[in-house]
Amino acid sequence: MFVITADQRDSRTNDDLVPSAVAEVARRAGRRLALAPDRNAGDEVQAATDDGRTALDVALHLVRTGAWSVGIGVGEVQRPLPDDIRAARGPAFIHARDAVDRAKPSQWRLALTAADADAAEADGAEALIRLLLELRERRTGPGWEVADLLSEGMTQKEIAARLGITETAVSLRAKAAGLRAEEAAIPALAAVLDALNRRPGPVRD
Structure with a gap:
C-alpha cells in the first residue's frame, strides 16, 4: 500500500491548511483511497491507497501548492483496515514518516521510501518523480x-x-x-510504483 504523509511548511507562521487539504485530497481521489485523508500529528495530512496513479496524483497536487513537504511510504498495512487512518499501523506508515522527513530539506519537497529490500527500486522511482517535478517546476x-x-x-x-x-x-x-511529456510519463511512473507495491500478504496483530 501507499501511505502519503504531507507536512505543512511554515505552519507556525501561516494559517492552518490541513482542513482544506483533507477536503481537496478527498475530492480528487475519492473512492480510490483505501483510507480517507485526515489530520495527523497537528499540521500533517495522511491518506492511503493501493493504487500507484492515485498516490502520484495526490503527491503531485500537494507539492504543486508549495505548502507541503510530501512523503510516500510503500509497504504493508495491518489488516483489516480501520475506519480511521489514525488507527492504522504497518511498515508503510513508518516508511512514509522517513520519506516526509527526507522531503523537508530537499529541493523538490517530495521523497519516497520502501522496505530495505526494495531500496534500489524506490530510489529509482523517486528519481523519476523528481524529473517530473523538475519539468513541472519550469511550467509558467x-x-x-x-x-x-x-x-x-x-x-x-x-x-x-x-x-x-x-x-x-x-x-x-x-x-x-511539456504537457505531452507529462502525459506519457505519469502512466509509466504509476506502473513503476505499482510494481514496487509488492504485497506478499496481510500483516496482522
Missing part, C-alpha cells in the same frame, strides 16, 4: 492554465475560445509546458 502560469483546462476535459479549440487566443497559441503553450 499560462502553461498551467492550459494544463488545468485540459485536465477538465476541454479541447484545445474550447480552451482557445475560453482564453480568447488562437488554437495555435494553445498548442504552443502546451508544448512549452
Whole structure:
C-alpha cells in the first residue's frame, strides 16, 4: 500500500491548511483511497491507497501548492483496515514518516521510501518523480492554465475560445509546458510504483 504523509511548511507562521487539504485530497481521489485523508500529528495530512496513479496524483497536487513537504511510504498495512487512518499501523506508515522527513530539506519537497529490500527500486522511482517535478517546476502560469483546462476535459479549440487566443497559441503553450511529456510519463511512473507495491500478504496483530 501507499501511505502519503504531507507536512505543512511554515505552519507556525501561516494559517492552518490541513482542513482544506483533507477536503481537496478527498475530492480528487475519492473512492480510490483505501483510507480517507485526515489530520495527523497537528499540521500533517495522511491518506492511503493501493493504487500507484492515485498516490502520484495526490503527491503531485500537494507539492504543486508549495505548502507541503510530501512523503510516500510503500509497504504493508495491518489488516483489516480501520475506519480511521489514525488507527492504522504497518511498515508503510513508518516508511512514509522517513520519506516526509527526507522531503523537508530537499529541493523538490517530495521523497519516497520502501522496505530495505526494495531500496534500489524506490530510489529509482523517486528519481523519476523528481524529473517530473523538475519539468513541472519550469511550467509558467499560462502553461498551467492550459494544463488545468485540459485536465477538465476541454479541447484545445474550447480552451482557445475560453482564453480568447488562437488554437495555435494553445498548442504552443502546451508544448512549452511539456504537457505531452507529462502525459506519457505519469502512466509509466504509476506502473513503476505499482510494481514496487509488492504485497506478499496481510500483516496482522
